[in-house]
Amino acid sequence: MSEIKLYNDDCIVAMKKVADKSIDLIVTDPPYNLGNFMKNRDTNLSKMRDNFFGSAGWDDMEFDDWEKSMDNFFKSSARVMKKGGTMIVFMAIIKVETIIRLAEKHGFYYKTTGIWHKTNPMPRNMNLHFVNSTEAWVYFTYKTRTGTFNNGGAMFHDFVETSVTPNGERKYGKHPTQKPESLIQHFVEILSNPDDWVLDPFMGSGTTGVVAKRTERNFIGVELDKTYFDMAKSRIEEKRNETKCN
Template sequence: MTNEILLFNTNCLEVLKDLESDSVDLILTDPPYNLGNFMRDRQTNLKKMRDNFFGDAGWDDLEFDEWKKQIDDFFKEANRVLKKRGSLIMFMSIIKVESIISIASKHKFYYKTTGIWHKTNPMPRNMNLHFINSTEAWLYFINEARTGTFNNNGKAFHDFIETSGSTKSEKQYIAHPTQKPEKLFEHFVSLLTNPNDTVLDPFMGSGTSGVVTKKMGRKFIGCEINPQYFEGAKNRINQSATQLNFLDLNISEGK
Protein backbone atom coordinates (compact mmCIF):
# COMPACT_ATOMS: atom_id res chain seq x y z
CA MET A 1 0.00 0.00 0.00
CA THR A 2 1.62 3.25 -1.14
CA ASN A 3 -0.98 5.60 0.32
CA GLU A 4 -1.04 6.35 4.03
CA ILE A 5 -4.82 6.16 4.47
CA LEU A 6 -7.51 4.29 2.54
CA LEU A 7 -11.18 4.62 3.56
CA PHE A 8 -14.04 2.61 2.13
CA ASN A 9 -17.77 3.29 2.55
CA THR A 10 -18.94 -0.25 1.91
CA ASN A 11 -19.23 -3.75 3.37
CA CYS A 12 -15.82 -4.77 4.70
CA LEU A 13 -16.02 -8.23 3.11
CA GLU A 14 -16.03 -6.61 -0.34
CA VAL A 15 -12.90 -4.65 0.57
CA LEU A 16 -11.10 -7.58 2.18
CA LYS A 17 -11.48 -9.67 -0.96
CA ASP A 18 -9.63 -7.00 -2.95
CA LEU A 19 -6.77 -6.43 -0.52
CA GLU A 20 -3.40 -8.03 -1.19
CA SER A 21 -2.49 -11.14 0.75
CA ASP A 22 -0.07 -10.67 3.67
CA SER A 23 -0.43 -6.88 3.48
CA VAL A 24 -1.67 -5.98 6.98
CA ASP A 25 0.25 -6.01 10.29
CA LEU A 26 -2.62 -5.51 12.74
CA ILE A 27 -6.40 -5.83 12.56
CA LEU A 28 -7.90 -3.68 15.31
CA THR A 29 -11.67 -3.60 15.28
CA ASP A 30 -14.91 -3.29 17.22
CA PRO A 31 -17.58 -5.13 15.20
CA PRO A 32 -21.29 -5.25 16.07
CA TYR A 33 -21.86 -7.55 19.04
CA ASN A 34 -25.22 -8.63 17.62
CA LEU A 35 -27.06 -7.88 20.86
CA GLY A 36 -29.91 -5.75 19.53
CA ASN A 37 -32.63 -8.39 19.87
CA PHE A 38 -31.20 -9.54 23.20
CA MET A 39 -31.24 -6.02 24.67
CA ARG A 40 -34.75 -5.21 23.47
CA ASP A 41 -36.09 -8.29 25.24
CA ARG A 42 -34.59 -7.27 28.57
CA GLN A 43 -36.04 -4.92 31.14
CA THR A 44 -33.68 -1.99 30.78
CA ASN A 45 -33.86 1.79 30.74
CA LEU A 46 -30.91 2.06 28.37
CA LYS A 47 -33.01 3.51 25.55
CA LYS A 48 -34.35 6.27 27.79
CA MET A 49 -30.82 7.19 28.90
CA ARG A 50 -29.16 7.08 25.48
CA ASP A 51 -30.71 8.83 22.48
CA ASN A 52 -28.55 6.91 20.02
CA PHE A 53 -29.45 3.44 21.33
CA PHE A 54 -27.52 0.74 19.44
CA GLY A 55 -30.40 -1.70 19.83
CA ASP A 56 -32.49 0.43 17.48
CA ALA A 57 -29.71 1.12 14.99
CA GLY A 58 -30.58 -1.84 12.75
CA TRP A 59 -27.01 -3.10 12.40
CA ASP A 60 -26.92 -5.13 15.61
CA ASP A 61 -29.87 -7.48 15.34
CA LEU A 62 -29.01 -10.35 13.00
CA GLU A 63 -30.18 -13.86 13.69
CA PHE A 64 -27.38 -15.82 15.36
CA ASP A 65 -26.73 -18.12 12.39
CA GLU A 66 -26.47 -15.17 10.02
CA TRP A 67 -24.12 -13.32 12.38
CA LYS A 68 -21.99 -16.47 12.77
CA LYS A 69 -21.74 -16.85 8.98
CA GLN A 70 -20.61 -13.25 8.56
CA ILE A 71 -17.98 -13.61 11.29
CA ASP A 72 -16.77 -16.81 9.64
CA ASP A 73 -16.43 -15.03 6.28
CA PHE A 74 -14.56 -12.21 8.00
CA PHE A 75 -11.99 -14.48 9.64
CA LYS A 76 -11.46 -16.38 6.39
CA GLU A 77 -10.44 -13.19 4.59
CA ALA A 78 -8.62 -11.81 7.64
CA ASN A 79 -6.36 -14.85 7.64
CA ARG A 80 -5.38 -14.11 4.05
CA VAL A 81 -4.73 -10.36 4.28
CA LEU A 82 -3.05 -10.39 7.69
CA LYS A 83 0.65 -11.21 7.68
CA LYS A 84 1.81 -14.40 9.33
CA ARG A 85 2.56 -13.51 12.98
CA GLY A 86 0.28 -10.48 12.56
CA SER A 87 -2.03 -9.61 15.46
CA LEU A 88 -5.80 -9.27 15.63
CA ILE A 89 -7.63 -7.44 18.42
CA MET A 90 -11.41 -7.69 18.41
CA PHE A 91 -13.80 -6.19 20.95
CA MET A 92 -16.77 -8.41 21.69
CA SER A 93 -19.47 -9.17 24.22
CA ILE A 94 -18.47 -11.76 26.81
CA ILE A 95 -21.39 -13.96 25.83
CA LYS A 96 -19.98 -14.27 22.27
CA VAL A 97 -16.35 -14.97 23.19
CA GLU A 98 -16.58 -18.76 22.89
CA SER A 99 -18.14 -18.50 19.43
CA ILE A 100 -15.47 -16.06 18.24
CA ILE A 101 -12.60 -18.26 19.48
CA SER A 102 -14.07 -21.33 17.76
CA ILE A 103 -14.48 -19.53 14.42
CA ALA A 104 -11.08 -17.85 14.56
CA SER A 105 -9.31 -21.13 15.35
CA LYS A 106 -10.92 -22.68 12.29
CA HIS A 107 -9.10 -20.09 10.18
CA LYS A 108 -5.64 -20.61 11.73
CA PHE A 109 -5.76 -17.83 14.30
CA TYR A 110 -3.97 -18.70 17.53
CA TYR A 111 -5.95 -17.53 20.55
CA LYS A 112 -3.78 -15.62 23.05
CA THR A 113 -6.15 -14.19 25.65
CA THR A 114 -9.43 -12.48 26.45
CA GLY A 115 -8.84 -9.13 28.11
CA ILE A 116 -11.07 -6.56 29.76
CA TRP A 117 -11.52 -2.84 29.17
CA HIS A 118 -12.85 -1.11 32.28
CA LYS A 119 -14.68 2.19 31.72
CA THR A 120 -14.13 4.51 34.67
CA ASN A 121 -17.21 6.62 33.84
CA PRO A 122 -19.86 4.16 32.63
CA MET A 123 -23.51 5.02 32.16
CA PRO A 124 -25.15 4.25 35.56
CA ARG A 125 -28.19 2.55 34.07
CA ASN A 126 -30.30 0.42 36.40
CA MET A 127 -27.89 1.23 39.23
CA ASN A 128 -30.59 0.57 41.81
CA LEU A 129 -31.41 -2.84 40.33
CA HIS A 130 -28.07 -4.52 39.66
CA PHE A 131 -24.36 -4.03 38.94
CA ILE A 132 -23.39 -1.22 36.57
CA ASN A 133 -22.10 -2.49 33.24
CA SER A 134 -18.60 -0.97 33.17
CA THR A 135 -16.55 -3.53 31.23
CA GLU A 136 -16.16 -4.85 27.71
CA ALA A 137 -14.10 -7.79 26.48
CA TRP A 138 -11.41 -7.88 23.82
CA LEU A 139 -9.82 -10.92 22.22
CA TYR A 140 -6.20 -11.20 21.11
CA PHE A 141 -5.14 -13.54 18.29
CA ILE A 142 -1.96 -14.20 16.29
CA ASN A 143 -2.27 -15.28 12.67
CA GLU A 144 -0.75 -18.71 11.98
CA ALA A 145 1.81 -18.37 14.78
CA ARG A 146 2.02 -18.26 18.56
CA THR A 147 3.95 -15.02 18.96
CA GLY A 148 4.08 -11.71 17.12
CA THR A 149 5.11 -8.10 17.64
CA PHE A 150 4.87 -7.10 21.30
CA ASN A 151 6.68 -3.87 22.15
CA ASN A 152 6.56 -4.10 25.92
CA ASN A 153 10.20 -2.97 26.38
CA GLY A 154 10.61 -5.31 29.33
CA LYS A 155 7.51 -4.03 31.14
CA ALA A 156 4.62 -6.19 32.33
CA PHE A 157 1.28 -5.44 30.66
CA HIS A 158 -1.84 -6.99 32.15
CA ASP A 159 -4.88 -8.03 30.11
CA PHE A 160 -6.87 -5.33 31.93
CA ILE A 161 -7.08 -1.80 30.53
CA GLU A 162 -8.72 1.08 32.36
CA THR A 163 -9.72 4.37 30.72
CA SER A 164 -12.61 6.78 30.65
CA GLY A 165 -15.00 6.78 27.72
CA SER A 166 -14.55 8.95 24.63
CA THR A 167 -14.11 12.66 25.32
CA LYS A 168 -16.33 15.42 23.94
CA SER A 169 -13.65 16.44 21.46
CA GLU A 170 -13.50 12.87 20.15
CA LYS A 171 -17.26 12.93 19.56
CA GLN A 172 -17.53 16.27 17.77
CA TYR A 173 -17.75 14.80 14.26
CA ILE A 174 -20.15 11.90 14.84
CA ALA A 175 -22.22 10.47 17.70
CA HIS A 176 -21.64 6.74 17.66
CA PRO A 177 -23.28 4.64 20.40
CA THR A 178 -20.33 2.29 20.88
CA GLN A 179 -17.42 4.67 20.26
CA LYS A 180 -14.09 3.71 21.83
CA PRO A 181 -11.65 6.28 23.28
CA GLU A 182 -8.38 7.07 21.52
CA LYS A 183 -6.33 6.19 24.59
CA LEU A 184 -7.64 2.62 24.46
CA PHE A 185 -6.63 2.08 20.83
CA GLU A 186 -3.26 3.76 21.37
CA HIS A 187 -2.50 0.98 23.85
CA PHE A 188 -2.85 -1.73 21.19
CA VAL A 189 -1.24 0.13 18.29
CA SER A 190 1.88 0.92 20.33
CA LEU A 191 2.27 -2.64 21.63
CA LEU A 192 1.42 -4.63 18.51
CA THR A 193 2.82 -2.57 15.62
CA ASN A 194 5.88 -0.61 14.56
CA PRO A 195 6.16 2.69 12.64
CA ASN A 196 4.99 2.42 9.00
CA ASP A 197 3.09 -0.81 9.69
CA THR A 198 -0.42 -1.13 8.26
CA VAL A 199 -3.47 -1.27 10.54
CA LEU A 200 -6.86 -2.44 9.26
CA ASP A 201 -10.22 -1.70 10.89
CA PRO A 202 -13.03 -3.47 8.98
CA PHE A 203 -15.72 -1.95 11.26
CA MET A 204 -14.41 1.60 11.57
CA GLY A 205 -17.45 3.28 13.15
CA SER A 206 -16.46 6.75 14.33
CA GLY A 207 -12.89 6.43 13.03
CA THR A 208 -10.99 6.19 16.32
CA SER A 209 -8.63 3.56 14.90
CA GLY A 210 -7.78 5.79 11.93
CA VAL A 211 -7.08 8.85 14.06
CA VAL A 212 -4.82 6.88 16.41
CA THR A 213 -3.03 5.02 13.61
CA LYS A 214 -2.21 8.22 11.74
CA LYS A 215 -1.11 9.98 14.92
CA MET A 216 1.31 7.14 15.69
CA GLY A 217 2.91 7.01 12.24
CA ARG A 218 1.24 3.90 10.85
CA LYS A 219 -0.69 3.33 7.62
CA PHE A 220 -4.44 2.74 7.85
CA ILE A 221 -7.24 0.98 5.97
CA GLY A 222 -10.75 1.56 7.29
CA CYS A 223 -14.18 0.28 6.25
CA GLU A 224 -17.57 1.55 7.40
CA ILE A 225 -20.83 0.56 5.74
CA ASN A 226 -23.06 3.23 7.35
CA PRO A 227 -22.87 6.46 5.27
CA GLN A 228 -23.51 8.77 8.24
CA TYR A 229 -20.86 7.16 10.42
CA PHE A 230 -18.48 7.05 7.47
CA GLU A 231 -18.77 10.78 6.76
CA GLY A 232 -18.17 11.59 10.41
CA ALA A 233 -15.18 9.26 10.57
CA LYS A 234 -13.74 10.62 7.33
CA ASN A 235 -13.97 14.20 8.56
CA ARG A 236 -12.49 13.26 11.89
CA ILE A 237 -9.56 11.35 10.39
CA ASN A 238 -8.99 14.05 7.79
CA GLN A 239 -8.34 16.56 10.55
CA SER A 240 -5.44 14.47 11.82
CA ALA A 241 -4.10 13.34 8.46
CA THR A 242 -1.63 15.05 6.17
CA GLN A 243 -2.56 12.84 3.25
CA LEU A 244 -5.97 11.28 2.58
CA ASN A 245 -6.75 8.98 -0.32
CA PHE A 246 -10.52 8.56 -0.24
CA LEU A 247 -12.07 5.73 -2.22
CA ASP A 248 -15.87 5.61 -2.09
CA LEU A 249 -17.13 2.16 -3.10
CA ASN A 250 -20.87 1.91 -3.59
CA ILE A 251 -21.88 -1.74 -3.50
CA SER A 252 -25.37 -1.04 -4.87
CA GLU A 253 -23.76 0.38 -8.01
CA GLY A 254 -21.34 -2.50 -8.32
CA LYS A 255 -18.26 -0.36 -7.76
Protein backbone atom coordinates in the same frame (compact mmCIF):
# COMPACT_ATOMS: atom_id res chain seq x y z
CA MET B 1 3.79 10.11 5.41
CA SER B 2 1.57 7.19 6.27
CA GLU B 3 -0.98 5.99 3.75
CA ILE B 4 -4.72 6.02 4.43
CA LYS B 5 -7.31 4.04 2.47
CA LEU B 6 -11.00 4.31 3.37
CA TYR B 7 -13.90 2.30 1.94
CA ASN B 8 -17.63 2.98 2.37
CA ASP B 9 -18.65 -0.62 1.71
CA ASP B 10 -19.36 -4.02 3.20
CA CYS B 11 -16.16 -5.23 4.83
CA ILE B 12 -16.06 -8.54 2.94
CA VAL B 13 -16.36 -6.72 -0.39
CA ALA B 14 -13.82 -4.04 0.52
CA MET B 15 -11.28 -6.52 1.89
CA LYS B 16 -11.09 -8.12 -1.56
CA LYS B 17 -9.17 -4.98 -2.55
CA VAL B 18 -6.56 -5.57 0.15
CA ALA B 19 -3.44 -7.46 -0.96
CA ASP B 20 -2.70 -10.95 0.34
CA LYS B 21 -0.45 -11.11 3.41
CA SER B 22 -0.19 -7.33 3.69
CA ILE B 23 -1.72 -6.51 7.10
CA ASP B 24 0.28 -6.39 10.34
CA LEU B 25 -2.51 -5.61 12.78
CA ILE B 26 -6.30 -5.71 12.82
CA VAL B 27 -8.03 -3.77 15.60
CA THR B 28 -11.78 -3.86 15.24
CA ASP B 29 -15.10 -3.65 17.03
CA PRO B 30 -17.66 -5.72 15.09
CA PRO B 31 -21.36 -6.04 15.98
CA TYR B 32 -21.81 -8.01 19.20
CA ASN B 33 -25.10 -9.58 18.09
CA LEU B 34 -26.85 -8.18 21.16
CA GLY B 35 -29.51 -6.02 19.53
CA ASN B 36 -32.42 -8.42 19.85
CA PHE B 37 -31.19 -9.62 23.23
CA MET B 38 -31.01 -6.08 24.64
CA LYS B 39 -34.45 -5.12 23.36
CA ASN B 40 -35.95 -7.76 25.64
CA ARG B 41 -33.95 -6.73 28.68
CA ASP B 42 -35.21 -4.62 31.58
CA THR B 43 -33.02 -1.63 30.80
CA ASN B 44 -33.44 2.10 30.45
CA LEU B 45 -30.47 2.44 28.11
CA SER B 46 -32.58 3.42 25.11
CA LYS B 47 -34.11 6.25 27.10
CA MET B 48 -30.75 7.61 28.19
CA ARG B 49 -28.92 7.49 24.87
CA ASP B 50 -30.62 8.58 21.66
CA ASN B 51 -28.41 6.42 19.43
CA PHE B 52 -28.71 3.20 21.44
CA PHE B 53 -27.02 0.42 19.43
CA GLY B 54 -29.96 -1.93 19.95
CA SER B 55 -32.13 0.41 17.91
CA ALA B 56 -29.53 1.25 15.27
CA GLY B 57 -30.47 -1.62 12.95
CA TRP B 58 -26.96 -3.00 12.42
CA ASP B 59 -26.82 -5.28 15.46
CA ASP B 60 -30.11 -7.13 15.21
CA MET B 61 -29.13 -10.12 13.07
CA GLU B 62 -30.27 -13.60 14.02
CA PHE B 63 -27.45 -15.55 15.66
CA ASP B 64 -26.93 -17.97 12.74
CA ASP B 65 -26.63 -15.07 10.29
CA TRP B 66 -24.25 -13.19 12.57
CA GLU B 67 -22.11 -16.31 13.06
CA LYS B 68 -21.88 -16.78 9.29
CA SER B 69 -20.90 -13.14 8.79
CA MET B 70 -18.16 -13.42 11.41
CA ASP B 71 -16.91 -16.64 9.82
CA ASN B 72 -16.58 -14.76 6.52
CA PHE B 73 -14.79 -11.94 8.33
CA PHE B 74 -12.15 -14.29 9.77
CA LYS B 75 -11.76 -16.03 6.41
CA SER B 76 -11.10 -12.68 4.69
CA SER B 77 -8.81 -11.59 7.53
CA ALA B 78 -6.72 -14.75 7.20
CA ARG B 79 -6.07 -13.98 3.53
CA VAL B 80 -4.82 -10.42 4.12
CA MET B 81 -2.94 -11.04 7.37
CA LYS B 82 0.82 -11.52 7.43
CA LYS B 83 2.17 -14.57 9.21
CA GLY B 84 2.83 -13.38 12.75
CA GLY B 85 0.31 -10.57 12.41
CA THR B 86 -1.96 -9.69 15.30
CA MET B 87 -5.67 -9.14 15.81
CA ILE B 88 -7.66 -7.50 18.61
CA VAL B 89 -11.43 -8.01 18.46
CA PHE B 90 -13.72 -6.28 20.93
CA MET B 91 -16.66 -8.52 21.76
CA ALA B 92 -19.46 -9.19 24.25
CA ILE B 93 -18.31 -11.69 26.84
CA ILE B 94 -21.19 -14.06 26.07
CA LYS B 95 -19.99 -14.32 22.44
CA VAL B 96 -16.25 -14.78 23.08
CA GLU B 97 -16.35 -18.58 22.79
CA THR B 98 -17.95 -18.34 19.35
CA ILE B 99 -15.37 -15.78 18.20
CA ILE B 100 -12.46 -17.97 19.34
CA ARG B 101 -13.88 -21.03 17.60
CA LEU B 102 -14.35 -19.19 14.30
CA ALA B 103 -10.93 -17.53 14.44
CA GLU B 104 -9.08 -20.79 15.14
CA LYS B 105 -10.87 -22.38 12.18
CA HIS B 106 -9.05 -19.92 9.91
CA GLY B 107 -5.54 -20.17 11.38
CA PHE B 108 -5.61 -17.60 14.16
CA TYR B 109 -3.95 -18.55 17.43
CA TYR B 110 -5.89 -17.57 20.54
CA LYS B 111 -3.68 -15.69 23.01
CA THR B 112 -6.03 -14.36 25.68
CA THR B 113 -9.26 -12.59 26.52
CA GLY B 114 -8.87 -9.26 28.28
CA ILE B 115 -11.14 -6.64 29.77
CA TRP B 116 -11.63 -2.94 29.11
CA HIS B 117 -12.88 -1.23 32.26
CA LYS B 118 -14.69 2.09 31.86
CA THR B 119 -13.96 4.33 34.83
CA ASN B 120 -17.07 6.46 34.26
CA PRO B 121 -19.76 4.20 32.79
CA MET B 122 -23.36 5.25 32.32
CA PRO B 123 -25.02 4.52 35.70
CA ARG B 124 -28.12 2.90 34.26
CA ASN B 125 -30.18 0.66 36.53
CA MET B 126 -27.73 1.29 39.37
CA ASN B 127 -30.43 0.59 41.94
CA LEU B 128 -31.38 -2.71 40.31
CA HIS B 129 -28.10 -4.49 39.65
CA PHE B 130 -24.35 -4.07 39.06
CA VAL B 131 -23.46 -1.27 36.67
CA ASN B 132 -22.10 -2.54 33.35
CA SER B 133 -18.60 -1.07 33.19
CA THR B 134 -16.61 -3.65 31.19
CA GLU B 135 -16.23 -5.01 27.68
CA ALA B 136 -14.08 -7.91 26.52
CA TRP B 137 -11.34 -7.92 23.91
CA VAL B 138 -9.85 -11.04 22.33
CA TYR B 139 -6.19 -11.24 21.29
CA PHE B 140 -5.02 -13.45 18.41
CA THR B 141 -1.89 -13.96 16.35
CA TYR B 142 -1.91 -15.47 12.87
CA LYS B 143 -0.11 -18.75 12.07
CA THR B 144 2.34 -18.22 14.95
CA ARG B 145 2.14 -18.25 18.73
CA THR B 146 3.78 -14.87 19.14
CA GLY B 147 3.89 -11.57 17.30
CA THR B 148 4.97 -7.96 17.77
CA PHE B 149 4.81 -7.02 21.44
CA ASN B 150 6.45 -3.68 22.24
CA ASN B 151 6.37 -3.85 26.02
CA GLY B 152 9.80 -2.30 26.53
CA GLY B 153 10.43 -4.70 29.40
CA ALA B 154 7.27 -3.59 31.22
CA MET B 155 4.50 -5.92 32.35
CA PHE B 156 1.13 -5.23 30.73
CA HIS B 157 -1.95 -6.76 32.28
CA ASP B 158 -4.94 -8.05 30.31
CA PHE B 159 -6.99 -5.34 32.03
CA VAL B 160 -7.12 -1.90 30.37
CA GLU B 161 -8.75 0.99 32.20
CA THR B 162 -9.83 4.28 30.61
CA SER B 163 -12.73 6.68 30.69
CA VAL B 164 -15.45 6.36 28.08
CA THR B 165 -15.03 8.38 24.89
CA PRO B 166 -14.71 12.09 25.76
CA ASN B 167 -16.88 14.68 24.03
CA GLY B 168 -13.88 16.13 22.22
CA GLU B 169 -13.62 12.91 20.19
CA ARG B 170 -17.31 13.11 19.23
CA LYS B 171 -17.36 16.55 17.63
CA TYR B 172 -18.13 15.14 14.17
CA GLY B 173 -21.07 13.11 15.50
CA LYS B 174 -21.97 10.34 17.90
CA HIS B 175 -21.47 6.63 17.38
CA PRO B 176 -23.20 4.36 19.93
CA THR B 177 -20.20 2.08 20.53
CA GLN B 178 -17.31 4.50 19.93
CA LYS B 179 -14.09 3.54 21.71
CA PRO B 180 -11.76 6.19 23.19
CA GLU B 181 -8.55 6.92 21.34
CA SER B 182 -6.44 6.15 24.41
CA LEU B 183 -7.79 2.59 24.50
CA ILE B 184 -7.08 1.88 20.83
CA GLN B 185 -3.66 3.54 20.98
CA HIS B 186 -2.70 1.18 23.81
CA PHE B 187 -3.07 -1.77 21.43
CA VAL B 188 -1.71 -0.11 18.29
CA GLU B 189 1.55 0.93 19.93
CA ILE B 190 2.17 -2.40 21.69
CA LEU B 191 1.16 -4.71 18.82
CA SER B 192 2.53 -2.90 15.74
CA ASN B 193 5.39 -0.68 14.61
CA PRO B 194 5.62 2.59 12.66
CA ASP B 195 4.98 2.07 8.91
CA ASP B 196 3.03 -1.16 9.60
CA TRP B 197 -0.39 -1.61 8.00
CA VAL B 198 -3.34 -1.49 10.38
CA LEU B 199 -6.81 -2.59 9.26
CA ASP B 200 -10.21 -1.91 10.83
CA PRO B 201 -12.96 -3.66 8.83
CA PHE B 202 -15.69 -2.28 11.13
CA MET B 203 -14.33 1.26 11.33
CA GLY B 204 -17.36 3.00 12.86
CA SER B 205 -16.39 6.57 13.72
CA GLY B 206 -12.75 6.05 12.70
CA THR B 207 -10.93 5.90 16.03
CA THR B 208 -8.44 3.27 14.83
CA GLY B 209 -7.64 5.42 11.79
CA VAL B 210 -7.04 8.51 13.93
CA VAL B 211 -4.70 6.56 16.18
CA ALA B 212 -2.90 4.93 13.24
CA LYS B 213 -2.25 8.33 11.70
CA ARG B 214 -1.02 9.77 14.99
CA THR B 215 1.38 6.87 15.56
CA GLU B 216 2.72 6.81 11.96
CA ARG B 217 1.05 3.59 10.87
CA ASN B 218 -0.60 3.02 7.49
CA PHE B 219 -4.33 2.44 7.74
CA ILE B 220 -7.18 0.77 5.86
CA GLY B 221 -10.66 1.42 7.20
CA VAL B 222 -14.02 0.02 6.09
CA GLU B 223 -17.45 1.22 7.18
CA LEU B 224 -20.78 0.28 5.63
CA ASP B 225 -22.95 3.04 7.11
CA LYS B 226 -22.56 6.28 5.11
CA THR B 227 -23.20 8.56 8.10
CA TYR B 228 -20.53 6.88 10.20
CA PHE B 229 -18.17 6.66 7.23
CA ASP B 230 -18.38 10.42 6.69
CA MET B 231 -17.81 10.94 10.42
CA ALA B 232 -14.71 8.74 10.32
CA LYS B 233 -13.38 10.39 7.18
CA SER B 234 -13.69 13.85 8.75
CA ARG B 235 -11.90 12.76 11.92
CA ILE B 236 -9.05 11.07 10.05
CA GLU B 237 -8.64 13.98 7.63
CA GLU B 238 -8.41 16.36 10.58
CA LYS B 239 -5.60 14.27 12.06
CA ARG B 240 -3.90 14.13 8.62
CA ASN B 241 -4.00 17.92 8.36
CA GLU B 242 -2.59 18.29 11.86
CA THR B 243 0.29 16.00 10.89
CA LYS B 244 1.03 18.06 7.78
CA CYS B 245 1.08 21.27 9.83
CA ASN B 246 3.51 19.77 12.30
